[in-house]
Amino acid sequence: MPETTPTPVIEVKDLVKKFDGKTVVNGVSIHVNEGEIVGFLGPNGSGKTTTIRLMCGLLTPDSGSGQCLGYDITTQSEKIRQQIGYMTQKFSFYEDMTVVENLDFVGELYGLANRARRVNDMMAQFGLTPRRQQVVGTLSGGWKQRLALAASVIHTPKLLLLDEPTAGVDPNARREFWDRIHDLASKGLTVLVSTHYIDEAERCHRVIYVSDGQVVTRGTADEIIDQANLSTWVVRGDNLETLAHALEKRPEVRQVARFGRSLHVLGTDAARLDALAEDLRDDPDHDWQRADTTLEDVLIDLGARNDRAAAP
Numbered sequence: 001m002p003e004t005t006p007t008p009v010i011e012v013k014d015l016v017k018k019f020d021g022k023t024v025v026n027g028v029s030i031h032v033n034e035g036e037i038v039g040f041l042g043p044n045g046s047g048k049t050t051t052i053r054l055m056c057g058l059l060t061p062d063s064g065s066g067q068c069l070g071y072d073i074t075t076q077s078e079k080i081r082q083q084i085g086y087m088t089q090k091f092s093f094y095e096d097m098t099v100v101e102n103l104d105f106v107g108e109l110y111g112l113a114n115r116a117r118r119v120n121d122m123m124a125q126f127g128l129t130p131r132r133q134q135v136v137g138t139l140s141g142g143w144k145q146r147l148a149l150a151a152s153v154i155h156t157p158k159l160l161l162l163d164e165p166t167a168g169v170d171p172n173a174r175r176e177f178w179d180r181i182h183d184l185a186s187k188g189l190t191v192l193v194s195t196h197y198i199d200e201a202e203r204c205h206r207v208i209y210v211s212d213g214q215v216v217t218r219g220t221a222d223e224i225i226d227q228a229n230l231s232t233w234v235v236r237g238d239n240l241e242t243l244a245h246a247l248e249k250r251p252e253v254r255q256v257a258r259f260g261r262s263l264h265v266l267g268t269d270a271a272r273l274d275a276l277a278e279d280l281r282d283d284p285d286h287d288w289q290r291a292d293t294t295l296e297d298v299l300i301d302l303g304a305r306n307d308r309a310a311a312p
C-alpha cells in the first residue's frame with residue numbers, strides 16, 4: 001500500500017518582512033499538513049503575529065513566497081481569507097451587541113446563505129445558547145474567547161490561525177478551549193496557534209519556535225527535546241535560590257530553571273554535569289536526581305538565551 005502523502009495546508013519559504021528598515025521576519029519557512037495542530041512559540045516581538053499575517057496574505061513579504069490552502073500568499077489573499085478562520089490577539093466584537101447579534105453579523109460578513117441556522121449551530125456547539133441574549137461587553141474573558149472561536153469557524157474554514165487565543169483566560173477555560181481545538185482538528189481542520197503557554201505547546205502535534213524573526217527549533221516535543229541535547233538534574237531542598245546563583249556561575253551549567261520547590265539544572269555536556277552533580281550531592285541539604293529533560297526545560301532555556309542575546 002503506498003503511503004498517502006500529507007497535503008500541505010501552509011507551505012511558505014524564506015519569508016522576509018521589514019518594518020521601517022528593521023527585519024522582523026528573517027527567512028522563515030513553514031510547512032503545515034492537513035489536520036495538524038502546530039504551536040507557534042517565541043518571545044515577545046519575535047515575529048509570530050507578522051508571520052501569521054504573511055501566511056494568510058494580510059501582509060506582503062519583502063521576499064519569499066508560498067501557498068496557503070493552495071493559493072499564492074502574495075496574489076490570492078482574497079481566496080485565502082475566505083477559507084481561513086483568524087482569531088487575533090485582540091477580541092474585536094461589538095461590545096454593546098448581544099452574542100447572537102455578533103455572530104449573526106460575522107455570518108453576514110461572510111455572506112453565509114444559511115446564516116440563521118449556522119448561527120444557532122455555532123451557539124449550540126460552543127455552549128453559547130444560554131448566553132445568546134447577553135451583551136458581549138458583559139461577558140467574562142473565557143466566554144468572549146469562546147465566542148471568538150465560534151465566530152472564527154462560523155464559515156467552516158479549512159485552516160484556523162489562532163494568535164494567542166487564550167491569553168488571560170483561566171486554566172479551566174483554557175483546557176476546555178483546547179478540547180474544542182482537538183475536536184475541530186479531528187474533523188480535519190488544520191490549526192496554527194501562537195502561544196506563550198508551555199502546557200499549550202505540549203498539546204500541539206508539533207511546535208515551531210522563533211526568535212528574532214528566525215526559526216530556532218521545530219518538531220514534535222520529543223524531537224525538540226532530542227535536538228536540544230540537554231541533560232537535566234532536579235534539585236530539591238532548602239535555600240534553592242542561593243544554590244541557583246552558585247550553579248549559574250558554573251561552566252558545566254547552561255541553565256537553571258526555577259520551579260516552586262525544585263531547580264532544574266541543565267547542561268549540554270552530560271558527563272561534566274554529572275560530575276558536578278556527584279560532587280554537590282554530598283550536601284545533605286539538597287537532593288539531586290537525574291531527570292528526563294522536558295519540553296518546558298528546553299523552552300525555558302531557549303527563552304533565557306534569547307534574553308541574554310537581547311541584553312545590552
Ligand SMILES: Nc1ncnc2c1ncn2[C@@H]1O[C@H](COP(=O)(O)OP(=O)(O)OP(=O)(O)O)[C@@H](O)[C@H]1O
Pocket residue numbers: 019020024042043044045046047048049050051
Ligand atoms: N505594522 C508594524 N509596523 C512597525 N513595526 C511592527 C509592525 N508590526 C509589528 N512590528 C514590529 O515587528 C516586531 C515583531 O512583531 P510581532 O507582533 O510579529 O511579534 P510577536 O512575536 O507576535 O510578539 P508578541 O508575542 O508580543 O505578540 C516587533 O518589534 C514589532 O514592534
Ligand SMILES: [Mg+2]
Pocket residue numbers: 048049050089163
Ligand atoms: Mg503577536
